[in-house]
Amino acid sequence: MSNQISRRKFIKTAAFGAAGVVVLPQFLASCKQSKGSSADDGIIRLGFIGLGQQAMYLMSGFIGMQDVLVVAGCDVYGIKRERFMKRAMNHYAGTDQKVDVYEDYKELIAREDIDAVIIATPDHWHAHIAIDACKAKKNVYLEKPLTFTIHEGQLLVKAVRENGVILGVGSQQRSDANFQHAVKMVQEGKLGTIEKVNAYVGAPPTPYDLPEEPLPADLNWPLWLGPSEYVHYNSQLNPPISLDPEQNEQFWGAWRWYKELGGGFTTDWGAHMFDIAQWGLGMDESGPVEIIPAGYKGTQFLTYKYANGTIMTEEPFNEQNTKGVKFWGDKGWIEVSRGHYVASDESLYPPAVEATEGAYETKIPHLANFIEALRNGTDPVVPVEIGHRSCTVCTLGNIAYDLGRPIKWDPAAEKFVDDPEAEANRLFNKSYADGYPLG
Numbered sequence: 001m002s003n004q005i006s007r008r009k010f011i012k013t014a015a016f017g018a019a020g021v022v023v024l025p026q027f028l029a030s031c032k033q034s035k036g037s038s039a040d041d042g043i044i045r046l047g048f049i050g051l052g053q054q055a056m057y058l059m060s061g062f063i064g065m066q067d068v069l070v071v072a073g074c075d076v077y078g079i080k081r082e083r084f085m086k087r088a089m090n091h092y093a094g095t096d097q098k099v100d101v102y103e104d105y106k107e108l109i110a111r112e113d114i115d116a117v118i119i120a121t122p123d124h125w126h127a128h129i130a131i132d133a134c135k136a137k138k139n140v141y142l143e144k145p146l147t148f149t150i151h152e153g154q155l156l157v158k159a160v161r162e163n164g165v166i167l168g169v170g171s172q173q174r175s176d177a178n179f180q181h182a183v184k185m186v187q188e189g190k191l192g193t194i195e196k197v198n199a200y201v202g203a204p205p206t207p208y209d210l211p212e213e214p215l216p217a218d219l220n221w222p223l224w225l226g227p228s229e230y231v232h233y234n235s236q237l238n239p240p241i242s243l244d245p246e247q248n249e250q251f252w253g254a255w256r257w258y259k260e261l262g263g264g265f266t267t268d269w270g271a272h273m274f275d276i277a278q279w280g281l282g283m284d285e286s287g288p289v290e291i292i293p294a295g296y297k298g299t300q301f302l303t304y305k306y307a308n309g310t311i312m313t314e315e316p317f318n319e320q321n322t323k324g325v326k327f328w329g330d331k332g333w334i335e336v337s338r339g340h341y342v343a344s345d346e347s348l349y350p351p352a353v354e355a356t357e358g359a360y361e362t363k364i365p366h367l368a369n370f371i372e373a374l375r376n377g378t379d380p381v382v383p384v385e386i387g388h389r390s391c392t393v394c395t396l397g398n399i400a401y402d403l404g405r406p407i408k409w410d411p412a413a414e415k416f417v418d419d420p421e422a423e424a425n426r427l428f429n430k431s432y433a434d435g436y437p438l439g
Contacts, residue, residue, distance in 0.1 A: 044068050044374055047114040047138075049105045049129055050121035051075035051084045053239070053249040054143060054361070058118055058170075059084070061362035063091050065371055072114060074102040078218030082243060103220060105129055109136040116374060119143060120170075122255045123262050124228040127152035128438055130167070134159040141370050143170040144271035145263060146387040150395050151429035153388035154414060155439045160384045168370040168380035169387030173272050173338070174279065175366035181350035182327065182336040186280040190348060191329025194281060197312040198326040198335075199273040202265025204302075204401045208258040210234035227436035231260050263398050263427075266302075266314075269323050270394035275386075276325045276336070277312050278393060284386050287393055287411035288312070293400040302397050314397070399425045 046062055048055050051073050063070045070091075073084040081101040088099040102108045109117060109132060116139035119129050127147045133140050140160075146169060147153040160167045173179045186194060212232040215221050221233055236254035241247055256262035263270075278284055288304035294314070302314035317326035317335050324337025332344040338360060343349055356363040366381070373380035392414070400407050402425055408417035416422040423429075432438060 042067055044115045044371060045071045045113055046116055046118055047072040047074070047108045047111070048084065048118045048120070049074045049108060049133075050119060050125075050143075051077075051080040052120065052253060054170075055084075055118065055120040056087070056248070057359045057361040058120060058141075058367065059087065060359070061367040062118070062371075063088070065368065068371060069097065070099065071097075072100045072102065072108050072111065074105045074108045076103055076220040076223045077216070077238060078103075079216075079241060079243065083241065083246075086243065103223070106132065109133050109138055115139060116141060116166075116370075122224075122253065123148050123267070124255075125226055127156055128227055128436060130156055131159045131439065134163045134165050134167070137163060137165060139165050139374055140167040141170065141367075142167060142387070144275075144387065144391070145267040145394055146271075146384070146391040148263075149427050149430050150392050150414070152438065153391055157384050157388050159439075166373055166377070166379065167384040167387075168373060169382040169384070170361075170366070171272065171275050171382045171387065171390065172361060172364045172366040173276055174382050175364050175369055176338070177350060178336050178339070178341050179276050179325075182325070182334045182341070183276065183280045185334060185343075185348050186327050186329070187282065190331070191327055191333065192331030194310055194327055194329050196310065196328045197277045197281070198315045198317040198328070199270075199277045199312055200316045200321065200323055200325075201269035201273050201314055202323065204266045204398050205257055205259045205262055205264030208260045210236055210254070210258075225433070227432040227438070229260055229433065231258075237261075263394060266397045266401075267391070267394040270314075270397065271390060273323060273325050274312075274393045274397075275390035277327075278390055279386075280325070280327055281306065281310060281312075283411075284389060287389055288396070288409060289411065290406055290408050291396045291400040292406045293397070293404060296405055302400070304393065304397070395427050399427050402427065 044067060046068065048059060048070065059070060062068055070088050073081060075081050085099060085101050092099065108114065117133050118141045119126065120143045121129060123145060126142060130140050130142050147156060185191060208231050211234060213234050215233050219238065239249035239251055239253060241249055256268050257264055262268065283306065289307050290305040292299050292303040294300060294302045304312040322337045322340065324335060324340065326335035327333060332348060334343045334348055341349065370380050396407065396409055399422055403422060407419060407422050410417055
C-alpha cells in the first residue's frame, strides 16, 4: 500500500483551512479591477530583476495570466537580456505591447507604470533590491532564501510594512497540496504530539575555490557583485547560454554553494524544507532556541531545539536521501517531498487529484496566489514575515557551522543569548562593498 500510494501525484491544489489557501489561475479571470495596479485599467504590470533560469520559469507562469503584462526586465548579463526580450516579444507577437530591458535595476523600479517586481537574482543582492523596490512603492515577489543575513531580513520586514507594499516569497511548497495536507494533519493533531522532525536539505556552503576564467564581454561583473565582497569570475557562477541555436542553462548557478555568495544547501533547500517544518510546528512567528552544528561533540546532524522540546534534525528520512520533511508524532508519522507522500496510516493521506505537467514553479499555483494578493490588497500565502522567519532558521544553522559550536537564540527578540561572537558573525550583520549602503 505504501509503495502504491507514494507514487501518486497530488499536484493540483485545494483549500485546506488553517493549512493555507491558494487559488487557481482561472479564478483570476473574474478579477477585473486590480487593487495592486497603478493604472485604471485593472492590468498588473510586472518587471523582472535577474533574468536567469529561475526567472524564465517564473515569467512563463506570470505572462500567461489574464490582465497581467510583463513590461520590463533587468540583468547585468547582456545575453540574458536578449533572451528575455526574445521570449517576451514572441509571446506578444501581433500586439502593440512594448517590453524594455535594463542593466541597472534602479532604472526599472523608477518606472511609475510598473506595479510589481519579480526578483530572482543571486542571494547577495536580494535585500538591497527588495528594500529599494519597497521604497519605490513597488510590490515584490522575491525568491527564497529571503535575504543573505538575518539583519537584512529584519530591515526588509520593516521596509515592506512601512511602505505599505505587498511582498510574496517564492516558497512554492506552501501552495502544494501535498505539503498543505501534511501540515493540516500535523496541526489538527492527527499525529499526536510531534516529538521530532527530519528535514533533509544538504550540506552547508564552502569557501569559494573555483578557478578564475575570462569575463564574457557583455557581463558587468562589478555590478553582478554589487554589495558582495570581491570574488573572481568563473562560468559556473553564470551558466552559459546561447540564442542561436537556443541553449539554456544546463545547471543552477554555483554561487549558491559558496560562503561568499550563498548559503549552500542549508539555505537553498532549507528555505523550502525548514520552512515546511516551521509551518507544521506552528512556529511561523517564532523559531528554535538552540542550534547545534553537525560534528560538535558527536552530534551527527545539524540540530534545532524548540522551547516546547521538539527536535528538528537536518537528517535523511530514507535511503534515497530525498530532500523533504518527516514529522514524527506519538500517534504516527508523515514524510512529504515534491511529488511524494507516505504516511503511517491510510487516514493520513490526502485525496488523490489529477497530476499536471511542467516546471514545479508553474504547475503549483503559487504565482496565481501572488497576483490574487495584489488584486485584493492582502498578504499572499507566504508574506515577508514568514519568509524572514524561515530564512532565519537556515541562516542560524550556517552561523552555528561557522562557529563550530552550539548557539542559543531568542526568537521573540530575534537576538542571540549572551553571545557577542555570534552577533558579530557575517551572517547576522555584514558589511558591504563601498557604494552599497543598506536601509
